[in-house]
Amino acid sequence: MSFLWTLIVGGVIGWLAGLIVGRDVPGGIIGNIIAGFVGAWLGTLLLGDWGPNVADFAIIPAIIGSVALVFLLSLVMRGFRKAD
Numbered sequence: 001m002s003f004l005w006t007l008i009v010g011g012v013i014g015w016l017a018g019l020i021v022g023r024d025v026p027g028g029i030i031g032n033i034i035a036g037f038v039g040a041w042l043g044t045l046l047l048g049d050w051g052p053n054v055a056d057f058a059i060i061p062a063i064i065g066s067v068a069l070v071f072l073l074s075l076v077m078r079g080f081r082k083a084d
Contacts, residue, residue: 013066
C-alpha cells in the first residue's frame with residue numbers, strides 16, 4: 001500500500017507543478033508521476049529535506065524541484081517545436 005501511496009503523491013506533485021507553470025507535462029499521468037519523482041529528488045538534492053513529509057517526500061522542496069523541472073522541460077519542448 002505504501003508504494004501506491006508514493007505513486008499517488010508523486011503524481012499529485014507533478015500535476016501541481018504543471019498547474020503552477022501553466023504547462024501540461026508530456027505523458028499524462030505517467031509524466032506527472034515521473035516529474036513528481038524526479039522533481040522531488042532534484043528539490044531535495046538542492047534544498048534539503050525540510051518541511052512536511054508525506055510518503056517520504058519533503059513536500060515543499062519536491063514542489064519547487066518539480067516546478068523547475070516542468071519549466072525547463074517546457075522550454076526544451078518549445079525549442080524543439082520551433083526547430084521543426
